[in-house]
Amino acid sequence: MTEYQVLARKYRPQTFKDVLGQDAIVATLKNAIKSNRLHHAYLFSGSRGTGKTTLARIFAKALNCQNPTADLEPCNQCASCREITLGNSLDVIEIDGASNRGIEDIRQINETVGYATSSGKYKIYIIDEVHMLTKEAFNALLKTLEEPPEKVKFFFATTEVHKVLPTILSRCQRFNLNRISSELIVQKLKMIAEQAGVEADEEALRLVANMADGGLRDAESLFDQVLAFTNQKIDAETIASILGVMTKDIFFSLDASAKAGDIAQGFVIADRVFSNGKDIVHFVQDLTEHYRTLLLIRLSGKDAPFLALSVADRTAYEASAKLYTPEQLLTILDFLIEAEQQIRFSPSQRIALEALLMRILRIHQRIPVDVLVKRLAELEQQVGGGYPSDAAPQLEKKNLTPPPNSSQVTVKETPPPQPLKKTSLTEDPTPTAADLQVSLKKAVPQPPPTPKPTASAAPAVPLTPIDPAKQSKYDTLLHFAAVELEGKIQRKSSINQ
Numbered sequence: 001m002t003e004y005q006v007l008a009r010k011y012r013p014q015t016f017k018d019v020l021g022q023d024a025i026v027a028t029l030k031n032a033i034k035s036n037r038l039h040h041a042y043l044f045s046g047s048r049g050t051g052k053t054t055l056a057r058i059f060a061k062a063l064n065c066q067n068p069t070a071d072l073e074p075c076n077q078c079a080s081c082r083e084i085t086l087g088n089s090l091d092v093i094e095i096d097g098a099s100n101r102g103i104e105d106i107r108q109i110n111e112t113v114g115y116a117t118s119s120g121k122y123k124i125y126i127i128d129e130v131h132m133l134t135k136e137a138f139n140a141l142l143k144t145l146e147e148p149p150e151k152v153k154f155f156f157a158t159t160e161v162h163k164v165l166p167t168i169l170s171r172c173q174r175f176n177l178n179r180i181s182s183e184l185i186v187q188k189l190k191m192i193a194e195q196a197g198v199e200a201d202e203e204a205l206r207l208v209a210n211m212a213d214g215g216l217r218d219a220e221s222l223f224d225q226v227l228a229f230t231n232q233k234i235d236a237e238t239i240a241s242i243l244g245v246m247t248k249d250i251f252f253s254l255d256a257s258a259k260a261g262d263i264a265q266g267f268v269i270a271d272r273v274f275s276n277g278k279d280i281v282h283f284v285q286d287l288t289e290h291y292r293t294l295l296l297i298r299l300s301g302k303d304a305p306f307l308a309l310s311v312a313d314r315t316a317y318e319a320s321a322k323l324y325t326p327e328q329l330l331t332i333l334d335f336l337i338e339a340e341q342q343i344r345f346s347p348s349q350r351i352a353l354e355a356l357l358m359r360i361l362r363i364h365q366r367i368p369v370d371v372l373v374k375r376l377a378e379l380e381q382q383v384g385g386g387y388p389s390d391a392a393p394q395l396e397k398k399n400l401t402p403p404p405n406s407s408q409v410t411v412k413e414t415p416p417p418q419p420l421k422k423t424s425l426t427e428d429p430t431p432t433a434a435d436l437q438v439s440l441k442k443a444v445p446q447p448p449p450t451p452k453p454t455a456s457a458a459p460a461v462p463l464t465p466i467d468p469a470k471q472s473k474y475d476t477l478l479h480f481a482a483v484e485l486e487g488k489i490q491r492k493s494s495i496n497q
């Protein structure tokens with residue numbers, strides 16, 4: 001009977017050269033073996049599925065192997081190698097720190113540490129999730145770490161290195177494992193698919209890799225689910241339906257709808273997400289990734305670094321990126337980052353998602369704040385009155401010559417609104433004429449040296465009655481300004497808290 005093995009175990013690397021994406025660490029470990037300059041303790045940290053225990057195990061094998069290769073790889077044939085692979089070696093002892101976290105467990109280690117090894121080589125303790133040990137257990141371990149017997153080595157693995165006591169850390173050589181790039185994960189999945197005799201297209205594998213977020217083990221278990229489900233040709237649609245992710249089409253269609261001003265598409269897309277039973281928070285995260293990619297490509301072109309995309313994808317993203325200005329993409333990213341938290345705790349995720357999609361879809365109708373401020377200033381001059389005579393020319397100058405490097409982020413350059421206005425803007429959507437005068441002053445960039453602690457302390461500005469014929473135009477524009485600026489004020493005040 002052939003035993004079914006999950007992919008992550010079946011394809012677990014057994015030699016250094018099979019370890020993905022950790023070349024520098026592998027080189028350092030091999031060097032240590034070669035020059036015989038070994039530390040007593042090593043600590044491997046990194047997010048889940050990046051290969052910490054795998055690396056520790058290969059290192060242990062290489063140290064105890066009876067016939068290592070010239071390249072210092074373990075042979076995987078000798079008794080020691082085979083025992084370690086099967087997890088029944090008497091010299092290489094693996095301990096799960098999560099379930100053996102007490103002082104008694106560590107005392108047992110301390111008691112056995114002095115016994116000779118069966119192979120005559122090293123006695124190696126691999127403690128996984130070492131941060132889970134209790135403080136007492138750490139202290140007991142410390143005693144052994146301070147004066148370990150000559151042939152004893154400790155290999156620790158942890159996802160949360162900040163929880164490991166500094167006294168322990170200072171006695172270890174530390175390695176931080178990188179997240180594995182999507183590119184490498186895709187290559188590995190491709191190899192697995194070939195060995196399984198399954199045809200899988202690149203976009204499909206990329207979806208799996210993206211979902212695993214740099215964790216190879218996660219990618220392998222996800223792919224395992226897919227292979228269990230189908231042995232036919234695997235494409236992006238199949239993966240999307242099995243793993244509950246969205247293909248990129250939905251994001252590109254959102255871009256097109258935004259450009260066309262088809263705001264109703266927000267409901268259609270939200271419905272697709274819901275009727276497919278997708279996780280909403282995950283969808284918003286994918287959407288954030290989409291807009292990050294668009295911004296990167298918009299700013300640096302389709303060969304932008306930090307992107308794991310095929311050539312075809314880069315071309316598709318480039319086309320979509322051209323539909324937005326960098327300011328619009330930044331604003332959308334702001335929406336998304338804000339919305340992710342809100343949606344997570346929203347009692348009605350569907351409505352929250354619809355609202356988010358609508359905000360994105362009306363991005364092209366949105367007047368940038370700097371344009372709005374300029375228009376208000378012009379309007380104020382038309383209706384007569386407003387600024388002290390020396391403030392107006394300054395504003396003109398500011399608008400004509402933007403500060404250096406401001407072209408990408410003009411929106412962010414708006415001066416922070418005064419705290420007092422927060423209440424009047426949020427509580428009263430239809431401001432009175434007096435309010436208008438004050439909020440208008442706030443919206444306009446003030447000359448820097450003028451200190452302005454509160455609105456009441458502001459220098460008096462002569463108020464001119466507004467021509468009733470122009471009142472409604474004025475109201476509409478100010479209402480827009482209030483809506484636009486409210487978001488800024490709220491964000492500002494939540495940062496200050």
Ligand SMILES: [Zn+2]
Nearest residue numbers: 065075078081
């Ligand atoms: Zn061997």
